Amino acid sequence: MKDTPMTNAKISAKGVDVHYADTHAIKDVNVEIADKTVTAFIGPSGCGKSTFLRCINRMNDTIDSCRVTGDIRIDGEDIYDAKVDPVQLRAKVGMVFQKPNPFPKSIYDNVAYGPKIHGLARNKAELDEIVEKSLRKAALWNEAKDRLLSPGTGLSGGQQQRLCIARAIATAPEVLLMDEPCSALDPIATAQVEELIDELQKSFCVVIVTHSMQQAARVSQKTAFFHLGSLVEYDDTDKIFTNPEDPRTESYISGRIG
Amino acid sequence: MSVSLILALGLAVLGYVIAPRRALAVAGGDARTLAALPRQYGLNALLAVLVPSFAILIAGTLAGAGAYLGWTILVVAVVGFAGSLFKITPDYRARTHAENWIKLILIAASVVAILTTVGIVFSMLFEARNFFSQYDWKDFFLSAEWSPNFRGNSSLGILPLLWGTLYISFIALVFAVPIGLFAAIYLSEYASRRMRSVTKPAIEILAGIPTIVYGLFALVTVGPFLRDYFAAPMGFGGSASSVMTAGLVMGVMLIPFVSSLSDDIINAVPQTMRDGSLALGATKSETIRQVVIPAALPGIVGATLLAASRAIGETMIVVLGAGAAARLSLNPFEAMTTVTVKIVSQLTGDTDFASPETLVAFALGMTLFVITLCLNVLALLIVRKYREQYE
Amino acid sequence: MTHKSLLTADARIKKRNAAEARFKAYGLGAIIIAMLALSLLLTSVVSTGSSAFKQTYATVSVPLTEAKLDKSGTRDLAVMKKVTTIGYTSLLRDGMVAAVEELGLDTTLSAKDIGGMLSKEAAATVRNRVLANPDIVGTSVMFKLLTNGRIDGYFKGRVTMESAALDGNTSPEELQLAQELADAGVIATTFNWAFLTAPDASDQRPEAAGLGVAILGSLYMMIIVLVLALPIGVAASIYLEEFAPKNRWTDVIEVNISNLAAVPSIVYGILGLAIFINFMEFNQSSPMVGGLVLTLMTLPTIIISTRASLKSVPPSIRDAALGVGASKMQSVFHHVLPLAAPGILTGTIIGLAQALGETAPLLLIGMVAFVREYPAAYTADAGLFGEASTALPVQVFNWTQRADPGFVERASGAIITLLIFLLIMNAIAIFLRRKFERRW
Structure with missing residues (x-):
């Protein structure tokens, strides 16, 4: 590939700015995210971490007033290039949302939805296999295998979120974006999902937004601290939590701002 | 009948004017010792006459009672008028009573919707029954002509x-x-x-x-x-x-x-x-x-x-x-x-x-x-x- | 796993995007069809109806011969009234013929045909004027008189020489003469105020038919609806929204109200006929019965919109009032109701607009009757709003049932009038909403 940056980063962002109608939500963010790691975005509410996350799979396109400038590349390809179809991009970059949002369909159909629209399975047997594999990867297979045809909305909150994760990985993405995936869950369900994230890191490039610093410390290798729309500090998680360079990062992790 | 309606209306207005004065008089001229504002005594008197009289009027018209309707209205109006005036003491909670009358009006208004449905059903049932007494229902529902x-x-x-x-x-x-x-x-x-x-x-x-x-x-x-x-x-x-x-x-x-x-x-x-x-x-x-x-x-x-x-x-x-x-x-x-x-x-x-x-x-x-x-x-x-x- | 570049769309994506474009086109198509239907509807009505607002008149001098109109010469009204419109027709004919001769126009038409170019209504116009002012008998007076429907239609483009040749009621010669008279300024087409003020006219004279009685009747009914439906609707909404306990009984009322809003309007007509006319013996065709029926019909609309506006007042307002020791009733009447008032008013106007256009129930309570007398708001005989009347939409229906094609124009004209009233009402509603709308 021609203008691939010299790093081996999966995702690289340069000079990214995001404007909503008249607010400047993201200011000149530069970041490189490595494959097969978990990267956490932390920061106080409204700091832009979710907005930036949604730039990576162009979910911001669905908001009329949102304007993204700058350069975001995945595998060296500019995802905001006019030739890129966001539909194709999103098959490659999966996303899990804050609140579990299973479709009002059966568990099976929830997981099979992505593979079906992307035509990933040639027949029913292959589809069954994808569904099973995804549910296994999402650590939901044992709980769900006997009720694949019952509605996904009937599951508990934690199970619903794992179903959404299974749904996301069923399309065989390379990047998995998670927008505060545990904020609507109780501690036990949170622990299960965190464990799962640890597992997912082996096969995906995982980016997780969280407002829980403990969670970031638990699950991630790299952490980026956002404040007022700027990326303040980006480094190894251990470094951020033990010896941050920027005073703002320090105040945040010690609980003085946010 | 219209005479007694006018009389009832007059009584209501009279009550509205007199009741606050009477309340003040009972309280010895100091409105602060009363259980309610003086004008709320007036409002109570007004409603105590109007609400029952109108209720009788509407009920009577609907039931088709003609002859004694006027007298009944008059009696009810006088009773309401006298009752609301005699009950006035410094402890009489005129506002609560007035509000109960208002609530009655509100309830009556929401019953209109029910009455409409009842009216629809009855008007059609009644005449449809007349029809089916002259014409076989089987022919009506099953005939293709x-x-x-x-x-x-x-x-x-x-x-x-x-x-x-x-x-x-x-x-x-x-x-x-x-x-x-x-x-x-x-x-x-x-x-x-x-x-x-x-x-x-x-x-x-x-x-x-x-x-x-x-x-x-x-x-x-x-x-x-x-x-x-x-x-x-x-x-x-x-x-x-x-x-x-x-x-x-x-x-x-x-x-x-x-x-x-x-x-x-x-x-x-x-x-x-x-x-x-x-x-x-x-x-x-x-x-x-x-x-x-x-x-x-x-x-x-x-x-x-x-x-x-x-x-x-x-x-x-x-x-x-x-x-x-x-x-x-x-x-x-x-x-x-x-x-x-x-x-x-x-x-x-x-x-x-x-x-x-x-x-x-x-x-x-x-x-x-x-x-x-x-x-x-x-x-x-x-x-x-x-x-x-x-x- | 194979690496697919994002920069090149594969065949499947292309197919899916084509499906996307198709789907979007269906949506756009639906919108276009809806817009097309709307514009077709409006142009159809306006193009057939706008000519009702113009009317062709002939201005002629009519000799009011004493020998014909008042043989006794006493100007005694009782005697003069014995001369019917038929007696006046010959005078009108003389007037028309004189006008034609004076201009030196050449025509093969008989005197009767020339006289027939005037509307049958013209004789009544002259007669009324004479009876109102008997002293003009014996002189020649200039009158502005209606021409007949065919001549009127000719000047509006509805009647052509070709259609006149096939029409037993007129002839190309008549139209030719009318054209010459128009060139000479005797016949002219002017704005038709009478369409808005005159009463209905009988089958043979569409040119004289007006909306006066219908507008008056509709106005009376709107007054009744406003006076009854607004307070009852608001009171019922206050009870249901603010006071009613949540139990089976109020649930029944609630389901009942949403059902009433969806009951076919004709059912309300049956209700009116059975209850108000047959049972309570109100006058048939009277605005009173029409108003009551429309009130019952409008009530659910008003209740639903009023409840919505009450609901939109945030509970913090109620809490604040209760917090300073106001009673529940006081908090509602002093705080909630004033804040909800704009919404209630808007809903009421929209309900009124709906009632104004409603036709079917009014047919059943006899408002299709042919009414030429302006109904009085109160008479000792008929009581309040008790005199027979008709209403705007019913008048439209009435005119569609008549044979003379001139009435199609009248019906469409009446619809334009109706739509203008509705437009004004809705504009007021929108204005109120914009002006007083509050976002919490």
């Missing part, structure tokens, strides 16, 4: 009328539901803000146009057009009034109805559901077809039922566009008639009110009422259930 004859001995079978009604409603729905639904989808999912701000009110204009206008449109424009360009050249007949004419025009009338209901329903599907689908790499239309519409389906079914009930009960469009001939035919370019058309024609002629030819209108009305009621209740239940799901 409708030929009223004002010299008596008519055939009054409802089937051809029901057929016309359902056929026209069917055409109207086939036209209106897809268009209304697609319009709603386009406006809520695709259209730019600017386009929405122009198109939405324009579609709402269609909803505000009285049905007589649609009727005239069918009669003057659509009917002749269909006859000259479709029915006649294709050999389907030469009638401007036809099932197709009425059905199409009714379809136009229903478009805004379907689209605004669908719009509400589609918007009730949470955005997170759409995001979930889009994030999986679904296109907008895939999201709409496979996630939004299945999620909104119960609501859309409910809206369709409501639209069907409207179509079945619609009168002016079919009176002017469908024709008057009771006929069981499949040809959509033929004139047919409906239940509502016959209600109008049987009740607007100069006929004997006790004859079955006239009374049949009440039996038709009752059938219509029952059908639409069932559809409405069903639709309401479905829509209600649907809304609860996302609340």
Whole structure:
């Protein structure tokens, strides 16, 4: 590939700015995210971490007033290039949302939805296999295998979120974006999902937004601290939590701002 | 009677003026020692006269009691007047009592809605019973022949009328539901803000146009057009009034109805559901077809039922566009008639009110009422259930 | 796993995007059909109806011969009234013929045909003027008189030389003469105020038919609806929204109200006929019965919109009032109701607009009757709003049932009038909403 940056980063962002109608939500963010790691975005509410996350799979396109400038590349390809179809991009970059949002369909159909629209399975047997594999990867297979045809909305909150994760990985993405995936869950369900994230890191490039610093410390290798729309500090998680360079990062992790 | 009404009114005003003074006098001139503001004593006196008198007046008129009504009103008014004045003490909670009277008025107002339904049911039951005492119910519900004859001995079978009604409603729905639904989808999912701000009110204009206008449109424009360009050249007949004419025009009338209901329903599907689908790499239309519409389906079914009930009960469009001939035919370019058309024609002629030819209108009305009621209740239940799901 | 570039769309994506474009086109198509239907509807009505607002008149001098109109010469009204409109027709004919001769126009038409170019209504116009002012008998007076429907239609483009050749009621010669008279300024087309003020006219004279009685009747009914439906609707909504306990009984009322809103309007007509006319013996065709029926019909609409506006007042307002020791009733009447008032008013106007256009129930309570007398708001005989009347939408229906094609124009004209009233009402509602709308 021609203008691939010299790093081996999966995702690289340069000079990214995001404007909503008249607010400047993201200011000149530069970041490189490595494959097969978990990267956490932390920061106080409204700091832009979710907005930036949604730039990576162009979910911001669905908001009329949102304007993204700058350069975001995945595998060296500019995802905001006019030739890129966001539909194709999103098959490659999966996303899990804050609140579990299973479709009002059966568990099976929830997981099979992505593979079906992307035509990933040639027949029913292959589809069954994808569904099973995804549910296994999402650590939901044992709980769900006997009720694949019952509605996904009937599951508990934690199970619903794992179903959404299974749904996301069923399309065989390379990047998995998670927008505060545990904020609507109780501690036990949170622990299960965190464990799962640890597992997912082996096969995906995982980016997780969280407002829980403990969670970031638990699950991630790299952490980026956002404040007022700027990326303040980006480094190894251990470094951020033990010896941050920027005073703002320090105040945040010690609980003085946010 | 009007004399006692005026007297009651006078007593009420008198009470309103006197009661505050009396309350002040009882309190020794210091309003602060009273349990309520002086004017609330006045209000209580006013209402204590007016509310019971009006209650008697309305009840009496409805029951048809004439002779003693005036006296009863007067007695009730005097009792209310005296009672409210004699009860005044510094501890008398005039505000609470006045508010209880007001609450009574509010309750009475909400009972009007119930009374309307009762009135509808009774008026039709009563006259329909008269009809069925003169005409066999089996012939009415099961006969396929409708030929009223004002010299008596008519055939009054409802089937051809029901057929016309359902056929026209069917055409109207086939036209209106897809268009209304697609319009709603386009406006809520695709259209730019600017386009929405122009198109939405324009579609709402269609909803505000009285049905007589649609009727005239069918009669003057659509009917002749269909006859000259479709029915006649294709050999389907030469009638401007036809099932197709009425059905199409009714379809136009229903478009805004379907689209605004669908719009509400589609918007009730949470955005997170759409995001979930889009994030999986679904296109907008895939999201709409496979996630939004299945999620909104119960609501859309409910809206369709409501639209069907409207179509079945619609009168002016079919009176002017469908024709008057009771006929069981499949040809959509033929004139047919409906239940509502016959209600109008049987009740607007100069006929004997006790004859079955006239009374049949009440039996038709009752059938219509029952059908639409069932559809409405069903639709309401479905829509209600649907809304609860996302609340 | 194979690496697919994002920059090149594969065949499947292309197919899916084509499906997307198709789906979007269906949506756009639906919108276009709806817009097309709306514009077709409006142009159809306006193009057939706008000519009702113009009317062709002939200004001629009519000799009011004493020998014909007042043989006794006493100007005694009782005697003069014995001369019917037929007696006046010959005078009008003389007037028309004189006008034609004076201009030196050449025509093969008989005197009777020339006289027939005037409306049958013209004789009544002259007679009324004479009876109002008997002193003009014996002189020649200039009158502005209606021409007949065919001549009127000719100047509006509805009647052509070709259609006149096939028409038993007129002839190309008549139209030719009318054209010459128009060139000479005797016949002219002017704005038709009479359409808005005159009463209905009989089958043979569409040119004289007006909306006066219908507008008055509709106005009376709107007054009744406003006076009854607004307070009852608001009171019922306050009870249901603010006071009613949530139990089976109020649930029944609630379901009942949403059902009433969806009951076919014709059913309300049956109710009116059975209860108000047959049982309570109100006058048939009277605005009172019509108003009551429309009130019952409008009530659910008003209740639903009023409840919505009450609901939109945030509970914090109620809490604040209760917090300073106001009673529940005071918090509602002093705080909630004033804040909800704009919404209630808007809903009421929309309900009124609906009632104004409603036709079917009014047919059943006899408002289709042919009424030429302006109904009085109160008479000792008929009581309040008890005199027979008709209403705007019913007048439209009435005219569509007449044979003369001139009435189609009248019906469409009446619809334009009706739509203008509705437009004004809705504009007021929108204005109120914009002006007082509050976002919490």
